[in-house]
Amino acid sequence: MTAHDYTLIAASQSPDDALNEVRHLVDGVWIDSADGATFERQSPAHGTLVSRIAKGGAAETEAAIAAARKAFDAGLWSDLSGKDRATILLKVADMIDENRGRIARLEVLESGKPISQAEGEIEGAADLWRYAASLARTLHGDSHNTLGKDMLGVVLKEPIGVVSIICPWNFPFLIVSQKLPYALAAGCTAVVKPSELTPSTTAILGELLIEAGIPAGVVNIVQGFGDPVGSIMTTHEDVDMVSFTGSTAVGKAIEKATADTLKKVSSELGGKNPQVLFPDADLDSAIDAIVFGIYFNAGECCNSGSRIIVHEDIAEEVTRRVVELSREVPFGDPLNPDTKVGAIIHQSHFDKISSYVEDAVAAGAKVEIGGAPLSVDGMDGAFFAPTVVSNLTPDMPIAREEVFGPVLSVLTFKTMDQALDLANGASYGLSAGVWSENIHTCLEFSRRVQAGTVWTNTWMDGYPEMPFGGVKESGQGRELGRYGLEEFLEVKTVQMRIGRTRANWI
Secondary structure, three states: OOHHHOEEEOOOOOOOOOOEEEOEEEOOEEEOOOOOOEEEEEOOOOOOEEEEEEOOOHHHHHHHHHHHHHHHHOOOOOOOOHHHHHHHHHHHHHHHHHOHHHHHHHHHHHHOOOHHHHHHHHHHHHHHHHHHHHHHHHOOOEEEOOOOOOEEEEEEEEEOOEEEEEOOOOOHHHHHHHHHHHHHHHOOEEEEEOOOOOOHHHHHHHHHHHHHOOOOOOEEEOOOOHHHHHHHHHHOOOOOEEEEEOOHHHHHHHHHHOHHHOOEEEEEOOOOOEEEEOOOOOHHHHHHHHHHHHHHHHHOOOOOOOEEEEEOOOHHHHHHHHHHHHOOOEEEOOOOOOOOEOOOOOHHHHHHHHHHHHHHHHOOOEEEEOOOEEOOOOOOOOEEOOEEEEOOOOOOHHHHOOOOOOEEEEEEEOOHHHHHHHHHOOOEEOEEEEEOOOHHHHHHHHHHOOOOEEEEOOOOOOOOOOOEOOEEOOEEOOEOHHHHHHOOEEEEEEEEEOOOOOOOOO
């Protein structure tokens, strides 16, 4: 297809931002790497140099863990009242709002995502900090006054301790804000490792935390790569818990790495999320949600609606309309507010996306639209065309595995049981959606589908109050909501005898 078959937004400006220098935050102090090592990040959309980052090693990682351990054991944060912790979290939220433009622009330059989307994510992140602040003030345990007249039972909920937080590149500021404020609300201390592809906005968050008055050592940030930084963060004996978002393969490796020290692991991993359309679906709403679900963040999203399972009576119409609307989605310059889809994060990931489509075609699939690079005027980045692939069998990798790009797989069904077999057939279970005007259909599907989140007649709505996480190979544990706070807590039972009423054993 030619460029005329798509909606493309050419470069409107060439970023001339000053080079962003990024360092580690350890025990309240910004430091360079002990060996002076650095690495650089170029914009995946513009090809320009964005950031120069201190490359962390064992020295910085171990120092950060030691600082977090010392701060926790000294009670610098955990001994504060919920009110005092909440006050600082609320200050951070306000400062996130004040710095929204600065944070969003850096996120665009390092990730390639559209500026309007980045601004929305930063706004959402501030809301997460405010909600976590409310949890800090309402955290409580339980009491049991029915154990007999001479016994009172109390259940305490205490912070788990030092938490290693490892974040991905696709939503760098939003995802750290789904983890860190909840850990802090619980009273934990933390060592944070952002992705080496998107390090800068987490460093800005560190600046805001210091300005808000968080004690030194409570939050530490180490820049660098999985080896050695991430490896040390997951195996060190002074770390009590690991909170990780990323690929299922890395999540499994972390589970194995933590086995020797029996750390708690909370993981949010991959997804191959289905939207199931029954014949009575509101197609106007469903088509828009499908297009949003697959092209949002260029499909580089664990919640991407990467496959639709459509009743055969409406499959032809749905596919045709999805293709037509796909042509209207604005791809191109992420600094243009009108752009909806930006660049792919890096070339090797672009190649992976391409290989899924090529292998599907070789196996007999039909590309309805896309499946190839896009050329955007004035842009040097890797842009992948909006892609819809049909004539699939459920065993094809493109229909079962996480592509993590703007590629939609189309499957068909006849009965509810068939739809559920297809929906549950993948090894993932993060989210799912159902489209029907019949509430009974929606409820039956919601109860029987294997997913941590089910959307009915909508897609990818999210709120700080609602827990998020998956089943099967999509991970374990939950973020957001009160459940997100519970992840960072240990339960302690206290049993108190009232008076000397217990008969002597001897």
